Amino acid sequence: MGRKVHPLLGISAGLVFLFLIAPLVLVLGAAFNDATYLAFPPQSLSLRWFERVLSLQNFMDAFLVSLTVAISATALALLVGIPTSYAIVKHRGSFPSWFSSVFFLPLLVPEIVFGFSLLKTVIVALELPVMTALIAGHTILVLPYAVRVLGASLSNFDFSAEEAAVSLGMHPLKTVLAVVLPNIKAGILAAFILAFITSLNDVSVSLFLTGPGVSTLQVEVLTYVEQYFDPSVAAVSVLLMAITLVVMVVLERSFGLSNVVK
Amino acid sequence: MNRKWLPLLLTVPALALILFLLIYPVGDTLAESFLPLDQGWQRYVAFFSEPYNRTVILRTIKIATITTVLSLIFGFIAALFITRCPAKYRTPLLILSVFPLLTGAVVRAFAWMIILGRKGLLNNLLLNLGIVDQPVPMLFTSFSLVTGLVYLFTPLAILSLVGVLDGIEKDVLDASSSLGANPLGVFTQVILPLAVPGLIVGGVLIFTGSLAAFATARLLGGDRQAIMPTQLYEKAMVSFDWNTAGIIATVMVLVTLVAILAMGKLARRFNPATGG
Amino acid sequence: MKMTPSEPLVLDRVSASYGNTEILKDLSLDVRPGELVSLLGSSGCGKTTTLRLVAGFLTPTRGSIRIGERDVSRVPVHKRNIGIVFQNYALLPHLTVRDNVAFGLKQRGVGNTERDRQAMEMLETVGLTGLADRLPSALSNGQKQRVALARALVIRPPLLMFDEPLSNLDAKLRVEMRVHIRALQKANERTAIYVTHDQEEAFAISDRVAIMDAGRIVQLDTPEVLYRRPVNEFVARFVGFENILPMQVVERRGKIVTAALAGGATLELDQGEFGIIPDHFLLACRPEGLRLAAPGNAGVPVTLGMRTYLGRAYQYQCDSDAGPLIAHGAVDKAHPGVGTQAVLSVAPQQCAILPAAKS
Numbered sequence: 001m002g003r004k005v006h007p008l009l010g011i012s013a014g015l016v017f018l019f020l021i022a023p024l025v026l027v028l029g030a031a032f033n034d035a036t037y038l039a040f041p042p043q044s045l046s047l048r049w050f051e052r053v054l055s056l057q058n059f060m061d062a063f064l065v066s067l068t069v070a071i072s073a074t075a076l077a078l079l080v081g082i083p084t085s086y087a088i089v090k091h092r093g094s095f096p097s098w099f100s101s102v103f104f105l106p107l108l109v110p111e112i113v114f115g116f117s118l119l120k121t122v123i124v125a126l127e128l129p130v131m132t133a134l135i136a137g138h139t140i141l142v143l144p145y146a147v148r149v150l151g152a153s154l155s156n157f158d159f160s161a162e163e164a165a166v167s168l169g170m171h172p173l174k175t176v177l178a179v180v181l182p183n184i185k186a187g188i189l190a191a192f193i194l195a196f197i198t199s200l201n202d203v204s205v206s207l208f209l210t211g212p213g214v215s216t217l218q219v220e221v222l223t224y225v226e227q228y229f230d231p232s233v234a235a236v237s238v239l240l241m242a243i244t245l246v247v248m249v250v251l252e253r254s255f256g257l258s259n260v261v262k
Numbered sequence: 263m264n265r266k267w268l269p270l271l272l273t274v275p276a277l278a279l280i281l282f283l284l285i286y287p288v289g290d291t292l293a294e295s296f297l298p299l300d301q302g303w304q305r306y307v308a309f310f311s312e313p314y315n316r317t318v319i320l321r322t323i324k325i326a327t328i329t330t331v332l333s334l335i336f337g338f339i340a341a342l343f344i345t346r347c348p349a350k351y352r353t354p355l356l357i358l359s360v361f362p363l364l365t366g367a368v369v370r371a372f373a374w375m376i377i378l379g380r381k382g383l384l385n386n387l388l389l390n391l392g393i394v395d396q397p398v399p400m401l402f403t404s405f406s407l408v409t410g411l412v413y414l415f416t417p418l419a420i421l422s423l424v425g426v427l428d429g430i431e432k433d434v435l436d437a438s439s440s441l442g443a444n445p446l447g448v449f450t451q452v453i454l455p456l457a458v459p460g461l462i463v464g465g466v467l468i469f470t471g472s473l474a475a476f477a478t479a480r481l482l483g484g485d486r487q488a489i490m491p492t493q494l495y496e497k498a499m500v501s502f503d504w505n506t507a508g509i510i511a512t513v514m515v516l517v518t519l520v521a522i523l524a525m526g527k528l529a530r531r532f533n534p535a536t537g538g
Numbered sequence: 539m540k541m542t543p544s545e546p547l548v549l550d551r552v553s554a555s556y557g558n559t560e561i562l563k564d565l566s567l568d569v570r571p572g573e574l575v576s577l578l579g580s581s582g583c584g585k586t587t588t589l590r591l592v593a594g595f596l597t598p599t600r601g602s603i604r605i606g607e608r609d610v611s612r613v614p615v616h617k618r619n620i621g622i623v624f625q626n627y628a629l630l631p632h633l634t635v636r637d638n639v640a641f642g643l644k645q646r647g648v649g650n651t652e653r654d655r656q657a658m659e660m661l662e663t664v665g666l667t668g669l670a671d672r673l674p675s676a677l678s679n680g681q682k683q684r685v686a687l688a689r690a691l692v693i694r695p696p697l698l699m700f701d702e703p704l705s706n707l708d709a710k711l712r713v714e715m716r717v718h719i720r721a722l723q724k725a726n727e728r729t730a731i732y733v734t735h736d737q738e739e740a741f742a743i744s745d746r747v748a749i750m751d752a753g754r755i756v757q758l759d760t761p762e763v764l765y766r767r768p769v770n771e772f773v774a775r776f777v778g779f780e781n782i783l784p785m786q787v788v789e790r791r792g793k794i795v796t797a798a799l800a801g802g803a804t805l806e807l808d809q810g811e812f813g814i815i816p817d818h819f820l821l822a823c824r825p826e827g828l829r830l831a832a833p834g835n836a837g838v839p840v841t842l843g844m845r846t847y848l849g850r851a852y853q854y855q856c857d858s859d860a861g862p863l864i865a866h867g868a869v870d871k872a873h874p875g876v877g878t879q880a881v882l883s884v885a886p887q888q889c890a891i892l893p894a895a896k897s
Binding site: 120 | 266268269270272273275276277279280282283284285286287288290291336337339340342343344346347355358359361362364365366367368369370371372373374375376377379383413416417445466467470473474475476477480481491494495498499504507508511514515518522
């Protein structure tokens, strides 16, 4: 809109941003604090909580599980999401108007209901292994994000370029691979990152799908916080934030955050 | 291959996943909570005659509503600022807004445990300033729960609103002023109604999100502020009472549905140009 | 409907800047009550800045703006009482046509029934009665334009302003709408400022036109005067004098002056028609002022280039010793091809005398 900023708006916006960022700064402080209790500002700095986290076997195991699940679920969601977005953006007219909302249903069903239903109906009945169950659940969880970002990216793609390639004699299937996909590369990357982070951070669905010895990092951390309230959780948090930050810089560089926001 | 069916064919894998892994299981949970009809009816009657269950449902709705309203207000303020500040601050502020969204709910609840705990930052501050002489219990209250949820969802509100506020043409605001609307009038008669689609999308996502925010509810609300997600988990995974868990799930879905319909209706009242 | 009297608009040595760049410098302009003055110029000339200053979206760094007796230089936009028609219409997308028109009345505290009555009356004036309950998204550009016009008129402002209001319409509708706008402005006796980059549109609609360049008004005159007697090369080129020839007076006999072109060809001009002609000057000729003639006639010798058909005449790109020229030739004769030597005879009534460029 680009109009003048009223001082009152500036001040209240400042407070909102402070509200958003201050708690994370506190976590950062707690992670580097030498003390065994949570205090801010830290009295003396140390890396002992990071050492402790890295030595906790169940955290490391859970991190590997989370990573495997996130990568697999994201890859699967993209695999089915790309043709879906392509079809609903390019052939908008061939579908009823409600059609695309089907792919956003996972956002509207409370995750905890979804997790419970999945456990009860599919997992228990089919006796799926925990890993498969987690990947299945997370694929559904991240699918809307993939479809949305890919859809936004495809909406900016001029499909006449595809028609031009076909008119010049290229096979339609090859055109999709050689003309369409390279042009939405940034969108695919953004979708991957967004889906990946969503999966990595999930608690509510994973809660029902984890099994003996196989758990995701977020579920482990949740259990840990409930039992021991010490700064090692802050250290895990900082490690997760670091990963997120790196991922976000890549996201901004490659696609522009403003485009993801739409 | 028939060209007409190609678009549909491309969506089949995703549709199959949604159908088999989402619609079928959730549908089954809902249906099973009612079946067989006579027993289902009895289970619902028993469930609702328990005052505790009614308390939890009402508390959930109340907390989710307050969370939605507060997050939207905070989000509106931040989004309005982002769309009006000089262009060079835009991206840093957007990153600032999105960053918390990309860290997990557990981490973010944990941050508020540090602040609101008995030996937490806020209590330390109050004690040192001599405002109180013993720690105020702030954790596991509706205050801590709402704070944690608003913290969780404000970034989502910002993202839903930046888009619509960006979409308001500067000329439309200029035109309103030139026709005699003062700054408050421009806000209430133009900006606010035009932001309605964003408020609705954000509102729906935040409301449903609040119904699913298990980690936040568990860490900041605890047993004393049990809401439907924590209760569902309790029934399903601790006492293995899947009948009751199914009823809770059904109620959650119904509450979500009613909330979505109500917000859509509200939207059309304030901005008839809202589609759908 | 109650009539507010139309009022004059006075800009007195107004300057404005964006950051450190000065966009307008000591701009003065008097618009008489009920008069329509166009600000004409290419993008970046300061015409839109001037409009935004008068509207109140910008504050002048120096100088004052008065509407009637009122100095509005520091009055906020919403209290200025100016009706503005925007380039992209700027209709409120969430309000019906009727409510868009009534919006300004609502801000002025006009009651519900009266508001509706006035809005409907104004919609009738612009011929949109049947569309009162539509949303702007369901209107064509031309209809949106009419709503924007009705919305600006209904508040009976002492000053109307138009910011390139027709640039999003197709050619036919543009001509139709400018007649409509002019008629409504006259009938309502509103003082008006009209910003455009389209010379034909400005001339068609205005009482007077201000031609702007680099933040200044270069010439302010009636269209008739601007068309025949531009004050300098910039205005001349803007109003269609495509040929500018540097000339030097070689002989003066009473009112008749003989001047020579760089290439040596001479030409006789009457000071009775052009006023005093200085020793060095520029001769501005429209293409139709340079007529193709056979070699040997008096005039400017040229080599013919590309020919295009204009309907009433052929237009020729020519090469002369004084540089490239654009000339017209009659359609009814056999025509010489590219590279032919010819002579252009000058028709003084299609020419203007300009001061020589400062060097």
